Amino acid sequence: MSNKVLRNSILSLSMSVLAAVSFSHMESVELVFAQETNSSIGTYTVKAGDGVYRIAVNHGMTMEELKQLNGLTSDLIHPGDILKVYLKENTVTENQPVKEEEEPQDPQNDSTPVNDQTEISNQAIQSNNSTTSNTYTVRPGDYLNKIAKQFGVSVAQLKSWNNLTSDLIHPGNILVVSKSAPVNPQPEQPLDTKPSQPDPSSQSNKTKTYTVRPGDYLNKIAKQFGISVTQLKSWNNLTSDLIHPGNILVVSKSAPVNPQPEQPLDTKPSQPDPSSQSNKTKTYTVRPGDYLNKIAIQFGISVTQLKSWNNLTSDLIHPGNVLIVSKSAVATPTPDQSSDSELNKPNQPSQPSVTKTYTVRPGDYLNKIARQFGITLHQLKSWNNLSSNLIHPGDKLLVSKAIPQTSNPEQPTEDDQPAPTFSKETYTVRPGDWLAKIANQFGITVSQLKSWNNLSSNLIHPGNVLVVSKASSVNPTPPIKEPEKLTSANNYIVKSGDSLYSIALHFGVSVNQLKSWNKLNSNVIYVGQRLNLSPDKTVKQTIPVNSRSVFIDAGHGGAEAGASSYGYLEKDLNLNISRQVADKLRQQGYTVFETRKDDSTVALTRRDDLPNELKTDIFVSIHHNAMPKHLRGTASGILTLYHDRSVDVPGYSTLSHHTDEKLTQGKRLAQELQKSLVAATGGASQGTRPQNLHVTRTTDMPAALVELGYMDNPTELKKLTDSVYQAKLVDGLINGINSYFNK
Ligand SMILES: [Zn+2]
The missing domain is CATH 3.40.630.40 (Zn-dependent exopeptidases)
Structure with a gap:
């Protein structure tokens, strides 16, 4: 790696460290803000809590520069987003707080932009000797104990140096791992491009971790690992039930328990398992720090292919995204491209299956899938007991049932489906989104959004794919009537894993209100139950006497x-x-x-x-x-x-x-x-x-x-x-x- 790249990385990281570790250092960052640019371009991975403003300031850019450089039309950024930033080499040369101005570098030297691909993420910082504190960027699968061992420090030290109040760390977090004399930790394996190898230390560990995925909740994870929610919360010092995709949770804490293989998805790129060898599609789950080019190289494909296969309109990807990374064209009529069509085993691929499943991918929506399999929307919903059009990447849907389809799936019969000219745009819900925000973003109304997606409530979840545009050459935008039906939207159907508490939390109401509005005498709810989320509007709202x-x-x-x-x-x-x-x-x-x-x-x-x-x-x-x-x-x-x-x-x-x-x-x-x-x-x-x-x-x-x-x-x-x-x-x-x- 070139010296310049090394410096760049150190710079961008030290900025992040300043931002992350201590607020009192922020004043020194101001210096950078005021300085003139002499910059090359690097990348920065958005971390939790980052804002456009903070990132801009930390890289000596204006918000406008940052947004323009990244083609951002709004200030919405998300942890895991990769942003292009100016790396200002004249401001820092070492992994030190930006206190004094360093001698400016040769301007010529700075004029060459550093390409995204050349960014060498985090290992550079580890070899820097001149610092008073060494840092380490948390990787998927890391947990405090592991990192502590790796750097020969105690968990308590780690927590104290980083002001951690719990054991929860996230990939991308920058932790101070040494204070005082410079430490030279063993060089790290560049793990970005390779599946994390079980390192010797982790084999002797009694702890097993799991990375929270979109759609997970505590109860589900507890069940999955055969433990109680209480254990899960206690092991992870959780004070609430709130978890986020990307959180690393300790899920086992005794002797090495089950020889059962770990959850394969988040720790490794999907391995070709027996069944997938006959499959035409291979998927990969985006990890923190990934960007399109990197993934493309990793799988020997082009960015263009990657974008086309995944219907990506921008280069923005997020950890947890599932991307198609291989799509060998085999001209078989079967439209099933999922990697886990359970009943479509290698040995019997040509047999007409009685039932066939399809795994929802990012960008999918029901209509699209129905068309793909030559079935009607109604069939799809009825077979899968769907009450709305909301599906999530990773959902498995029954796409064929009982009688083998006689019609060619590629050319569905003219059903209740619109003409082929029908086109839609979809949007995948991100953490922090709510309906009105999305509606705003796409210049549509909440009513349209709900109607197009058959939403009966305002509840959406990260990962939900929503139709956000319904341009049809056949039908110009249908006239929108705002029915002003406030009450009908104000209910929620209980799903598996819900609790009154989780529902209350989600909708910003109290458990007691929920109970009162639904005349519940206990906290027991059942799947399928319809809950009112507000007092009956026809009844005058009253305030309890006390x-x-x-x-x-x-x-x-x-x-x-x-x-x-x-x-x-x-x-x-x-x-x-x-x-x-x-x-x-x-x-x-x-x-x-x-x-x-x-x-x-x-x-x-x-x-x-x-x-x-x-x-x-x-x-x-x-x-x-x-x-x-x-x-x-x-x-x-x-x-x-x-x-x-x-x-x-x-x-x-x-x-x-x-x-x-x-x-x-x-x-x-x-x-x-x-x-x-x-x-x-x-x-x-x-x-x-x-x-x-x-x-x-x-x-x-x-x-x-x-x-x-x-x-x-x-x-x-x-x-x-x-x-x-x-x-x-x-x-x-x-x-x-x-x-x-x-x-
Ligand atoms: Zn005001």
């Missing part, structure tokens, strides 16, 4: 973004905090109402009409601040606003039926919130003050509006977009509300 009630108003939403800074929108930050506050309050027994639970546009009058109708005890509006453009970045701190008569102006005066008591209590609410927010976050305080705002003026109950920080201030924005700091804000708000009620 419950304190809070109205949480997430500022802005939908078409109204609020403040906008470095690609972040205020409405999103507001919603994030609001949802967490609402959930926590519910857990504490409050009755909570929210203006919005998603990215919908809310009329200003609804923000006071609704709480006034519900007569909640208090009203809290959640916002983020920003200075006007010419003063950008000059302010910081938390501010809480309330209404009083001193700010009245003609036409916008205190309402005649509002009492002094309501105003006094509103001020007290503001003060409690401000005090608790500052205490919980250690943030700067701008204090409280009256201001004439619609929501605090027109609400009938004590009301306050919090401005949680300045988005236009880069230092503050970093905190506001950091989940640890966000949790502090949430705590501050909860504490403030509790203090208000307890005095």
Whole structure:
């Protein structure tokens, strides 16, 4: 590898380390931001918690540069995304915090762009001797104990150096593995291109790990490994049931248990098993750090083939994606391209199977599969007991049943299916998506989205493939009628593995609410049960006598973004905090109402009409601040606003039926919130003050509006977009509300 490549990698990694390890180092990164570019191009793998802004800053780029370089039309990025970044060699030469400027490199030397393929990921950093702390990038299959052994340190040291509160690590995490004197760990095998070999140390280990895949949940994994959910949670120090694809979980902790082979999918590229030898397709599951070119090389194919076989329109792939990597053209009429058509064993390929299965691939949707197998959508759904059109990559579907198909599957008879000109575009749901967001993204309505995908609820899961465009040359876009059927969408059919808790968590309601809305006397639910997700709209919503009630108003939403800074929108930050506050309050027994639970546009009058109708005890509006453009970045701190008569102006005066008591209590609410927010976050305080705002003026109950920080201030924005700091804000708000009620 060239010296330059080495340096580049060190640079990009050291930046990440700075970002990941300690917040206090961020100031030094600012230096880079200010410097002029003399850059070549490298890649950066998005890590959990990364934002476009942070990545741009860390690479001395503007958001616009980063987005343009990567053809990003939005700020949406996801862990595992590979982004092109400028590598600025004149800013760092070693794996050290960027404190002083190094001597600039020869500009000529910097002008050659480094190609994606030449990126040599992580091993470079390991050989760097001049550092005070060595780092290691977590790979699939790693767990703390293994890494600790590898570097001759203790798990406790690892956790302490990296501020880890649990044992959960993720591929791509950068861990400090040595502090003080330079350490030279044994050179690593470049594992990117090869299946991870069982290394000697892991064979003696008594722990077995499993990498969470899309669609997994704790109960499912527990069953799979014959352990209890309690064991699973205890071994992994899990405090909740929330797991994410890519999480590495300890699933066995005794003596080497079963000679049973490990889950094959995530640890190795799919091995040609006996059955797949007769298959025409081979698949590969994308791992962290993979990119298209790398995979193409690995399988001796071209990127173009890879993209074409997988219907990829961009180069963006994500860990966990299943890609077709081999497609030898054998002219057999059978359309089954799955690698696991169980009843289609090598020995009997030509026999007409009684039933045939197909494994759903990314990009598939029901109609497509139906056409592919010459069956009707109705048949497909009925054979597979599907109540909606939602399928997931990896789902196995019955595509042939009983009577062998007589019609040529390649040319389905004209059924209820549209003409061949019919074309659709699909989108695979990613973590963090919700319907309104996707609808927005594709310029369609939520109703269209639900109708095209036969969704009866708003529930979607990462990995779901949704039809997002229905252009048909035959039928121009059908006229959309918004039926305004709010209630019909508000239910959920219990699936295997669901619990009241998991459903409540998913929909942002409490278990008690679910039970009350569904008249349940216990926590027992059964698969197929239809649960109401909101109180019957025809019944007037009431607040239990003994419950304190809070109205949480997430500022802005939908078409109204609020403040906008470095690609972040205020409405999103507001919603994030609001949802967490609402959930926590519910857990504490409050009755909570929210203006919005998603990215919908809310009329200003609804923000006071609704709480006034519900007569909640208090009203809290959640916002983020920003200075006007010419003063950008000059302010910081938390501010809480309330209404009083001193700010009245003609036409916008205190309402005649509002009492002094309501105003006094509103001020007290503001003060409690401000005090608790500052205490919980250690943030700067701008204090409280009256201001004439619609929501605090027109609400009938004590009301306050919090401005949680300045988005236009880069230092503050970093905190506001950091989940640890966000949790502090949430705590501050909860504490403030509790203090208000307890005095
Ligand atoms: Zn706002």
